[in-house]
Amino acid sequence: MLRIFSLLLIFFGFTFSVNADDWRPTVKEADWVQLTSGEWLRGDIKAFYNRTLEFDSKKLNLLEIDWEDIQYLESHISSIARIENHGVATGKIQLSGDTIKIINDEQTLEFNRDELISFITGEIKESNYWSGKISLGVNVRSGNTDQKDYTAKANIKRRTSKTRLILDYAGNYSVVKSVETINNHRFNFSLDYFKTRHFFYKPIFGEYFRDPFQNLDGKLTIGSGIGYTIVDDHKTEWSISTGPAYLYTQYSSALPDESQNESNPSLSFSTDYETEYSKTLDILAKYSLQVSNKESGGLTHRAELTLENEITGSFDLDISLILDRIGSPRANSDGTLPEKNDYKIVISVGYDF
Known part of the structure; x- marks a missing residue:
């Protein structure tokens, strides 16, 4: 009798363990x-x-979970998903092991989990596509030196399953004893259309830059090109792009025998690198090169290295090292030639949204 009872315990224990491993929740009012x-x-x-x-949990709040750490997933409402070499698919998402299913009323599509590029769940609102960061820095000195320094940066992105719109602004303004010493503004934009996970078109990109202290009353670049994402994983993103562009330059002043306006073709190249070095530190590196004739500045370089240190929640302490170089600067009307290189160290507090 004791032997039979022991066998029954082993049988039911084995059955329970199998059922526990195979257990799946009922997906009705929440995702799992x-x-x-x-x-x-x-x-x-x-x-x-x-x-x-x-993933938003009532107890744990908003979580960011690495894709490699997920074994099973099931959503209770429809999503819009972007699949590599397939395009856009709509339906409820179910992931089990290496297989991902997109289920709707008409069909069930199956893909390998590595083919999934992105998806957004729930009611699709315009606000779901937007994200950004605003950084501000202030440095005020008084006493023997009366100086005020202001810096502002903004980065806004709109991402869908196929497109990416990027808007960038950077401005610096300084006054020493009521005399303006720095006043420059830079605005960049680009629209990317992803053909595959890595390859994308740039139907249009552009930049406007103004710095009277570099004898630039305004410099406008408009172009079109192509790009490629070299690395795109849960920690690192690195892309490059290039394309021809139209360049218009308005100088603040010029020598009598030189024109104050220049319009020329140019070639642009840029690369963007971003990595999550640790849970509280992100490293961003950007470099851009513009090739034009001497009258429009020749070779123009811009390199920027930023360390984003998380303070708390959505606030970061940002430290940026920036180099701007104009290969052939244009002399002012009095013959003064601006320096080729400008170096900046910017410390600011940023807010992510």
């Missing part, structure tokens, strides 16, 4: 995620991009 550790999370899936899942 199972980690590779076996733990389950209940909440709302917000989005997936750059190999990271945004």
